[in-house]
Amino acid sequence: MDEENGAQPFEVSHPHLKGFKRFLDELNKETERGAALISSAMIDELLNRTILAYLVEHERSESLLTGFNAPLGTFSARIVAAFSLGLLSESEYRECEIIRKIRNAFAHDVHISFSDGRIRDLCSNLDLCAKDYGDVHVDSRGKFTTSAVGIVLNLTNRPHYASRRRLHFRPWPY
Numbered sequence: 782m783d784e785e786n787g788a789q790p791f792e793v794s795h796p797h798l799k800g801f802k803r804f805l806d807e808l809n810k811e812t813e814r815g816a817a818l819i820s821s822a823m824i825d826e827l828l829n830r831t832i833l834a835y836l837v838e839h840e841r842s843e844s845l846l847t848g849f850n851a852p853l854g855t856f857s858a859r860i861v862a863a864f865s866l867g868l869l870s871e872s873e874y875r876e877c878e879i880i881r882k883i884r885n886a887f888a889h890d891v892h893i894s895f896s897d898g899r900i901r902d903l904c905s906n907l908d909l910c911a912k913d914y915g916d917v918h919v920d921s922r923g924k925f926t927t928s929a930v931g932i933v934l935n936l937t938n939r940p941h942y943a944s945r946r947r948l949h950f951r952p953w954p955y
Contacts, residue, residue, distance in 0.1 A: 801937050805930065813894050813922060814887045820929035821856060821884035824877060827936035828859040831868050834944040856881050868943055876909050876932055883925060895921040904928075 788794070804823050808816055829846050832853060836842040845853045853862050860881060864874040883903050886893050893900060904910070904921040910928035911919045919927070 817884050817887040823933050825856045828863050830940040831943045834940040837948045879903050879906055
């Protein structure tokens with residue numbers, strides 16, 4: 782407890798945001814490449830946990846998401862699967878697809894930056910990002926970062942909510 786104002790430490794008052802806070806602390810230290818890669822990795826992991834929380838609870842369900850040749854083992858496949866299962870909204874799906882394309886560019890081109898025209902164009906298509914206001918200009922990295930943070934926040938509790946609607950085995954008519 783913070784004795785001055787009676788408030789609890791953040792980790793106590795918001796335990797569900799503990800992973801988010803660690804992610805944000807790391808993101809703020811990163812280079813451009815690092816920001817693109819760790820943001821995408823965090824979103825990928827949240828999609829993994831969300832899909833797994835939704836699928837039938839069985840030892841084989843995880844094999845769809847992890848391991849050699851897992852059909853849902855890639856960021857791209859997880860984005861499509863989460864959307865197709867109704868675990869992502871259409872706007873979240875579009876945002877994740879743009880973030881994935883930006884991640885791929887940084888992963889495959891050692892000379893790329895947020896000032897590159899292709900990356901600027903992708904960032905200009907992000908909807909869930911900070912926008913220019915007044916005489917304040919939000920650059921491409923700012924757009925990417927705020928979009929990624931927004932998606933991470935949206936998905937932080939999604940595994941919990943997906944587990945409440947978990948698929949179950951049921952009898953099927955013949």
